[in-house]
Amino acid sequence: MSFWRSSFARCGLVLTVLLAGLGTCWADPRTSNLWWMPENASEGGVYIDQLMWFILFLTGIVFVLTQIVYIFFIVKYRARKGVPATYSHGNNRLEIIWTAIPTAIFIGLWGYSNHLWWDVLHSTPPANSLQVGVAAYQFGFSFQYPGTDGKLGKAEASFVSNDNMFGNDPSDPDAKDNFTSSVLEIPVNRPVHIRLDSKDVIHGFYIPQFRIYQDMVPGRMIDWVWFTPTKIGKFQLACSQLCGSGHYNMKADIEVVSEADFEKWYQEKAKAVQPQPGAKLTSVTETKDQ
Amino acid sequence: MSQTIVHSGAETHTGTAHHHELSFFHKYIWSEDHKTIAIQYLFASLFFLLIGGLLAMGVRYQLAFSGQPIPLIGSLLPRWLVTDAGAIQPQGYNGLVTMHATVMVFLVVMPLLVGVFGNFLIPLKIGAPDMAFPFFNALSFWLFFASGIILLSSFFVPTGFPAAGWTSYAPLSANGAYNGSQAGQSLWCVGIFINGLASIAGAVNYITTIINMRAPGMKMFRLPLPVWALFITAILLLLAVPVLSAAAAMLFFDLNFGTSFFEANRYGQPLMWQHLFWFFGHPEVYILILPAMGLVSEMLAVFSRKPIFGYKAMVYAMAAIGVLGFVVWGHHMFVSGMNLMLSSAFSFSTMLIAVPSAIKTFNWLGTVWGGSIRFTTAMCFALAFVSMFVIGGLSGIYMASTPVDLFIHHTYFIVAHIHYVLFGGSLFGIFGAIYFWYPKMFGHMMNEFWGKVHFVLSFMFFNLTFFPMHNLGLNGMPRRIADPSLYDFLKSSQPLNIFVSLSAFGLGLSTLIFFVNFVYSMFKGPKAPRNPWNSTTLEWTLPSPPGHGNFPVTPTVYNGPYEYSVPGMDQDFLPQNQPAPEAARVAVH
Numbered sequence: 062m063s064f065w066r067s068s069f070a071r072c073g074l075v076l077t078v079l080l081a082g083l084g085t086c087w088a089d090p091r092t093s094n095l096w097w098m099p100e101n102a103s104e105g106g107v108y109i110d111q112l113m114w115f116i117l118f119l120t121g122i123v124f125v126l127t128q129i130v131y132i133f134f135i136v137k138y139r140a141r142k143g144v145p146a147t148y149s150h151g152n153n154r155l156e157i158i159w160t161a162i163p164t165a166i167f168i169g170l171w172g173y174s175n176h177l178w179w180d181v182l183h184s185t186p187p188a189n190s191l192q193v194g195v196a197a198y199q200f201g202f203s204f205q206y207p208g209t210d211g212k213l214g215k216a217e218a219s220f221v222s223n224d225n226m227f228g229n230d231p232s233d234p235d236a237k238d239n240f241t242s243s244v245l246e247i248p249v250n251r252p253v254h255i256r257l258d259s260k261d262v263i264h265g266f267y268i269p270q271f272r273i274y275q276d277m278v279p280g281r282m283i284d285w286v287w288f289t290p291t292k293i294g295k296f297q298l299a300c301s302q303l304c305g306s307g308h309y310n311m312k313a314d315i316e317v318v319s320e321a322d323f324e325k326w327y328q329e330k331a332k333a334v335q336p337q338p339g340a341k342l343t344s345v346t347e348t349k350d351q
Numbered sequence: 352m353s354q355t356i357v358h359s360g361a362e363t364h365t366g367t368a369h370h371h372e373l374s375f376f377h378k379y380i381w382s383e384d385h386k387t388i389a390i391q392y393l394f395a396s397l398f399f400l401l402i403g404g405l406l407a408m409g410v411r412y413q414l415a416f417s418g419q420p421i422p423l424i425g426s427l428l429p430r431w432l433v434t435d436a437g438a439i440q441p442q443g444y445n446g447l448v449t450m451h452a453t454v455m456v457f458l459v460v461m462p463l464l465v466g467v468f469g470n471f472l473i474p475l476k477i478g479a480p481d482m483a484f485p486f487f488n489a490l491s492f493w494l495f496f497a498s499g500i501i502l503l504s505s506f507f508v509p510t511g512f513p514a515a516g517w518t519s520y521a522p523l524s525a526n527g528a529y530n531g532s533q534a535g536q537s538l539w540c541v542g543i544f545i546n547g548l549a550s551i552a553g554a555v556n557y558i559t560t561i562i563n564m565r566a567p568g569m570k571m572f573r574l575p576l577p578v579w580a581l582f583i584t585a586i587l588l589l590l591a592v593p594v595l596s597a598a599a600a601m602l603f604f605d606l607n608f609g610t611s612f613f614e615a616n617r618y619g620q621p622l623m624w625q626h627l628f629w630f631f632g633h634p635e636v637y638i639l640i641l642p643a644m645g646l647v648s649e650m651l652a653v654f655s656r657k658p659i660f661g662y663k664a665m666v667y668a669m670a671a672i673g674v675l676g677f678v679v680w681g682h683h684m685f686v687s688g689m690n691l692m693l694s695s696a697f698s699f700s701t702m703l704i705a706v707p708s709a710i711k712t713f714n715w716l717g718t719v720w721g722g723s724i725r726f727t728t729a730m731c732f733a734l735a736f737v738s739m740f741v742i743g744g745l746s747g748i749y750m751a752s753t754p755v756d757l758f759i760h761h762t763y764f765i766v767a768h769i770h771y772v773l774f775g776g777s778l779f780g781i782f783g784a785i786y787f788w789y790p791k792m793f794g795h796m797m798n799e800f801w802g803k804v805h806f807v808l809s810f811m812f813f814n815l816t817f818f819p820m821h822n823l824g825l826n827g828m829p830r831r832i833a834d835p836s837l838y839d840f841l842k843s844s845q846p847l848n849i850f851v852s853l854s855a856f857g858l859g860l861s862t863l864i865f866f867v868n869f870v871y872s873m874f875k876g877p878k879a880p881r882n883p884w885n886s887t888t889l890e891w892t893l894p895s896p897p898g899h900g901n902f903p904v905t906p907t908v909y910n911g912p913y914e915y916s917v918p919g920m921d922q923d924f925l926p927q928n929q930p931a932p933e934a935a936r937v938a939v940h
Contacts, residue, residue: 098758098825099840109754116752120745127741131716135734138655140723145923146916147721151661155717156710163709167702167748174752175695182754183691199529218615262523263621265686265761269827269840272758278622278688279522280615285691297839301761301829303516304523306442306531309833 099270102296102317104289105182106272112177116170186287190254191247194239196226197257197264197277200307202298203227204245208238209331213256218282221258228258228282240334245298245315247290248323254287265302268315276302290317373899381493383485384899385470388492390792392466393785395496396459397866402503403454408859409447413439415852417834431511431532442531444833446512450502453517453539456639457546458499460773463781464642465550465588466495469557469581471792475890475897476575478566478906478928483559487552494549502542505535513539516831518632521613521624525605533606540603547596554588557581566889568908572666573927575888575912576659579666580645583673587634587641590677595631598624625687629680637676639773640740641669643780644711647733649913650783651715653886654730655722656923658913661714668707668714675704685756694753701751708744712737723916723923727884728802732783735810739775743768746821764824770817782809782865789872790879794895797872801864808861815854819847887924888912 101110138146192213194205205227207213214229214236221228229236247253257266259277266286267274275286300311318326373382382388412421418438421428425437432443439447470488474481482488505512513535515524527533561574561582574582602624604610611617613624652659659665681689681697715737724730746768749755759765782805789797826844828835835841835848882891889906890897906928914925919934 097822099827106758109758112752113749113755113758116749116755120748124741124745127712127716128738131719131738134716134719134722135724138719138722138724140656140725144723146656146723148658148916148918149660149717149721150658151664151714151717155713156661156664159713160706160710163706164703167705168699170748170752171699171702174698174754178691178695178698178753182757261616262529263520265829267761267827267829269758269762274686274757274760276687278615280619280621281688283688295839299827299829299832299838301832303445303448303520303831305529306445306514308445308831309441310837312838 100292101270101272102290102292102294103271103273104291106270106288108177108181109272112174115173119166119170183285186254187252190252190287192254192256193245193247194227194229194256195245195258195266195277196221196228196260197266197300197304198226198260199262199305200300200311202243202245202264202300202311202313204242204313205229205239206242206327206330207235208240208334210235210238213239216256216258216282218258218280221260221279223260226258226260227256238331238334240330242330243313245313246323246326247315247317248320249290249293249317251320252287252289254284257283257286262304263302264300264304264311267299267301268296269299270296274301293317293319381489383481383489385474385482385485385488386792386896386901388488389467389469389471391492392462392470392495393792395492395499396462396466397869399454399458399499400463400862401866403451403459404859404862406447406451406454408856409439410444410451411852411855413444413447413833414835415849417836429506429511431509439833441833442514443511445514445516445831446532446535448831449514449516449519449539450505450512453502453513453543454499455773456517456635457543458495458502460639460777460781461550461635462495464639464646464777465553465557465581465584466492468577468642468646468784468788469553469585471788472575472577472890473557473560473581474564474901475791475893476578476888477561477564477569478889478902478908479560479564480900480902480905482556483564484552484556487556491549491552491556494545494552498542498546498549501538501545505532505538508532508534508538510534518628519602519624520628521602521605521621522615522619524624525602525613525619527606537603537606540599540606543599544596544603547592547599550588550592551596554585554592557585558589561585566902566906566908569927570908572663573908573911575645576648576662576665577642577645580641580648580669583669584638584641587638587673587676591631591634591638594627595635598627598631601627622684622687622689625684625689626680629683630677632683633680634673634676636772637672639777641672643736643777643784644669646784646787647736647780648715648718649888650729650733650787651718651737652913652915653787653884654725654727654733655719656725656915657718657722658911658915659714660717660720661710662911662913664710665714668710671707672704675700675707679704682751682756685753686760698751698753702748705744705748705751708740712741712744727786728797728799728806729783729787729884731803731806731810732779732786735806736776736779736783739771739779739813742818743771743776746771759824761830762824763820763828763830766830767817767820767824770820774817775813779809779813782806785869787884788890789869790883791890791893791895791897793873793876794879795872795874795876796879796883797876798868801868805861805864805868808864809858812854812858812861816851816858819851819854823847823851885922885924887914887926889927892926892928 192207196203212235214233216228218228257277259279264277266277271288273288296315298313298315420437433439510532514532515530523529524536601612605612611619613619613621615621648659678700681693682701685694786797786802823844828841836845879895908927909930910927916923917925917935
């Protein structure tokens with residue numbers, strides 16, 4: 062009886078593997094990109110991918126070993142006539158071993174992750190970074206570039222309003238030649254330092270190819286995100302935080318272009334600029350609430 | 352640990368003798384018998400499981416066949432959900448996603464584990480006549496049931512289901528103008544608040560019962576692991592749920608009375624909602640898995656015919672999870688805009704909480720090792736639980752690592768992760784436990800053949816549904832997007848989405864086998880003996896089902912809960928209420 066039952070269980074297992082395999086084949090070799098991450102297109106993404114592979118390697122080993130041992134036990138120790146179970150309440154030495162080793166591994170993994178988090182991804186943006194303001198609203202994105210002076214100027218969340226989506230400080234003259242764009246146009250191989258804010262609800266700034274995600278929170282000006290695109294091409298910015306009925310289609314185009322092309326686009330835009338509606342000079346005193 | 356033994360009216364209580372005929376109302380509606388309440392919870396939450404499953408089918412239908420009318424029922428559905436042609440609308444999709452998760456978390460997995468097995472097993476396993484506060488117990492069920500009706504009633508309001516996700520992130524959730532369903536969101540707040548009251552009433556009851564009403568000899572370290580798990584869970588509930596209730600009340604005020612706790616444009620703090628929600632939400636994750644771990648541990652020991660490997664290590668690991676569970680909530684918020692230093696700290700505590708889960712897994716392997724395994728349906732689900740939990744646990748490490756989280760945070764990777772833990776973990780554990788304790792609850796055995804069919808199909812379709820979601824996530828598919836084909840970088844994974852949806856339909860259908868078996872066996876299943884699985888714990892010393900008041904004579908406990916295959920004994924199990932025979936050469940715990 063038990064033999065039939067255990068072979069029943071094993072049949073199920075084999076069947077699953079087979080079906081999973083079939084599923085894999087069926088669900089298509091048409092594209093290169095079905096099973097793994099989209100090709101990385103930013104400098105920081107290289108490190109994230111390395112860490113990802115490292116974790117995959119680590120968890121892969123644990124996964125394969127535990128499942129093999131487990132299935133081996135299940136098959137080997139199926140009930141058989143005349144073979145009693147071992148009477149054992151455990152083994153303290155084993156408990157210590159399998160507590161200590163995972164603890165060491167996890168703390169090590171934290172060290173690696175945290176180093177990357179601070180020293181690479183959230184280090185101070187380089188001085189030659191292109192400053193871009195990103196504003197989100199139900200349901201779209203808008204981008205703000207510094208005018209010919211190269212400075213976005215001060216901005217604060219408390220200034221964000223329908224007329225001043227980027228929260229520019231009205232008393233800061235640096236902001237008055239800023240211009241906006243509906244496309245995120247950026248030069249390749251130059252760091253881009255973005256400043257994120259939202260007008261209404263929480264939105265997400267997510268570009269999978271750049272391995273970047275940051276929530277855009279109303280009432281907060283988030284200025285620690287920067288990245289360096291490394292590939293010329295068209296990408297898409299997706300809102301990845303549920304933000305309402307139009308969330309499913311809230312996106313923006315990103316164009317990574319050569320430095321020369323960017324310069325051309327930038328000069329044209331900058332030349333045509335009128336001072337931003339939200340950037341007109343008034344005598345509002347500067348407040349620090351961040 | 353505590354050697355205190357509390358005599359719970361042991362001498363006087365005489366079980367069935369004390370039983371008197373109850374009116375229909377008191378026997379079936381307002382019953383204060385913990386076993387009846389458990390069964391009420393079981394019927395109600397299985398009903399909600401059907402609803403939650405249907406909502407999931409709607410979600411998967413939309414992701415595979417966006418814009419196509421739902422066959423047969425499409426035109427009958429309300430207009431907030433579907434277009435005139437019967438295809439799901441984006442706002443309706445947001446509602447489906449929100450309510451699928453809300454129903455599954457608050458109305459299915461939580462009540463199935465805590466409401467059903469907490470109620471049914473705690474008094475029976477510790478040798479008590481009932482819960483400490485039977486009235487609160489009945490109240491708890493009816494509050495829970497009311498919360499379910501309130502939550503689901505938003506289906507009938509003109510703006511439909513709440514549509515801000517089960518996490519209800521403010522300010523989207525805090526303003527009807529933003530979320531498009533003021534009424535639905537308000538009902539959500541009320542429902543969650545009442546649901547919280549039910550949980551708190553239950554938690555107080557469980558803690559009191561376990562501390563005060565153990566039979567003589569039932570030391571804390573002789574408690575069966577499900578009772579330990581439920582004890583720790585009840586403490587988590589008591590500390591975490593009030594926070595959610597408070598947050599839901601504040602959200603309700605923001606929505607309806609013009610306060611501004613969470614709305615930035617009126618000087619509120621959107622992130623405060625997230626902190627409150629996840630301060631509840633992360634312990635909640637352990638509330639949803641710890642009892643399943645306890646139930647599975649027991650089934651593994653029973654059907655391996657072995658004592659549990661490392662009983663105390665199991666208890667300490669659960670306690671560690673309980674404590675650490677309160678300092679990891681920020682790992683849901685690495686990219687929320689909170690201070691980056693906090694992300695580092697929460698990443699560290701999250702790495703640490705993986706350790707007790709690893710310990711438990713190794714001890715399960717140790718329990719199976721050297722066993723004499725009986726492949727009953729219950730055991731199949733228990734075995735599958737461990738395997739699936741390993742996958743769910745390992746995929747959690749990716750998110751715990753802050754830089755990797757930047758990439759996969761709000762993608763289908765996390766959807767895969769949560770379902771491996773909550774479906775492959777908790778729900779598989781629940782299915783196993785239902786097959787295991789059904790005889791004790793209803794006095795009939797469930798059909799083993801159809802149980803196996805249910806298991807094999809569920810196991811297959813579960814993996815075919817949720818494993819590819821890891822890949823969808825790695826490809827960058829965000830959660831909660833009604834139509835992924837609108838994004839250039841997601842077009843390539845659309846075939847995989849269709850595959851996942853078809854598998855999900857298979858999973859939905861295979862669950863129906865369980866429902867048929869469940870109902871059929873109640874009437875036509877073979878009569879259950881007292882102890883069909885040759886198990887050691889106290890509930891199996893009673894008739895199936897046990898009478899009102901449980902134990903005719905309060906049992907005395909002599910042994911630990913899992914004395915199987917004790918050398919020198921004729922039978923391969925030593926019930927907790929039997930002293931070890933002289934011949935047994937090994938000192939039992």
